[in-house]
Amino acid sequence: MKKKDLKTAITSYNNLFKLWFDFGKQHGEIISDNEVHIYIEEFDKDFKLFYHIASGWMRGFFESYLGTKVSTDFLEKSWEEYERTVVKITWNS
Numbered sequence: 001m002k003k004k005d006l007k008t009a010i011t012s013y014n015n016l017f018k019l020w021f022d023f024g025k026q027h028g029e030i031i032s033d034n035e036v037h038i039y040i041e042e043f044d045k046d047f048k049l050f051y052h053i054a055s056g057w058m059r060g061f062f063e064s065y066l067g068t069k070v071s072t073d074f075l076e077k078s079w080e081e082y083e084r085t086v087v088k089i090t091w092n093s
Contacts, residue, residue, distance in 0.1 A: 006030045009065045013038070013058065034093045036062070037075065040085045045078035051085050062089050 010028035017026045024043035028036055038058055044050065055072045062070045070091040076082040 006033075006036060009062065010036060010038075012065070013061050016061070031088075034091050036089045038087045038089065040078075040087070041083070043078070043085075045085075048077075048079045051077070051079070051087075055087050058087055058089055062091070066091060068092065 007030065010030070014026055014028065017024075021043075025041045026038060028038045030036055040051065040054065051074070055074070059070055059072045068091050070089050073088045073090075074085065075088050076084060076086040078085045
């Protein structure tokens with residue numbers, strides 16, 4: 001998977017997020033050839049269940065896009081006093 005393709009994947013996922021919600025912000029960052037971080041900001045910080053659901057949506061989206069199993073993990077959790085929630089998505093190359 002080329003970084004250019006990862007950029008398209010992030011943009012596509014962000015566009016999907018905008019279709020679902022007309023509030024909050026989300027953006028992504030390519031960390032390496034097998035790691036992406038998705039940042040969710042200005043969303044209800046205490047709605048812990050949403051972030052777990054969103055993590056599952058991300059996992060399903062990126063598994064479909066990349067054609068491989070991915071893992072998700074929270075790096076920052078807004079419900080634990082962070083300003084945003086950050087989801088790390090990784091996979092084996």
